Amino acid sequence: MLLTKNIRSFESDNVVCKSLIKEKYYDQLKWLLQNRFIKSFEVCPTFQLSSKEEHEFPFLYTADFKIINLNGSVDVIDLKSMEKDEFYRKKRELKERFSCTLSCITYDEKQKWINREKLSWWSCG
Template sequence: MSQQKTKYGSKKVEIDGHVFDSKIEARYYQQLKWLQEHNQILFFRLQPRYLLQEAFRKNGKAFRKIEYIADFEVHHLDGSIEVIDVKGMETEAFKIKRKLFEKKYPHKLSLVTYVKKYGGWIELDKLKKLRKEAKKQKVGS
């Protein structure tokens, strides 16, 4: 496993010849491999690309296409597709890409992170709610 730092301070990790942006992303890859080996999912893809906006020209200026590159695309046993991004936090750029993705694609988009306190893998939206509730209870007591 080779490692180098990324812009968010996480370390790049290499497993099975694939380079992941963080240890947590590499850990999720291993989780997906286990799920596939145990017939819990059909299969998954690494770094699928989704076109959010075509390239265009306006007033003689060229504008590049906007793409969203997710961490994983999971094909479930029921035929549904879930697009997964492993994140510790939501960046402003991601919030915009998420809106564009949600409008254009039917797939479920999940942001997940790993928090031992809440039992392991958890969706970021759910984690935010749990933390908000915990903060309310702390203030109320």
């Protein structure tokens, strides 16, 4: 079962999580940081991305988490139940402009934390 429903808000360390999946991932990142598997992480990082059309203004994209790994690489995490076309455009631009990877992660009781792209690939095969 995927934990995608927005239920009551949770607060942990002055961080408000509006879904159970976000709270679980936040707790996971705290554990990874305490055990020195990651260098740091940020909640709700914002990136200025360009618009699709040339005459439109750039827009702000807010992800769920930004993780700085021990080797200095950056992972941006979006907790969603499904990727949309817009997700792939954001992923491409984040890689080109900010040298970071964007992953769409979800939680499944059987698989635990899983990248949605891999889950889609497995269910097609």
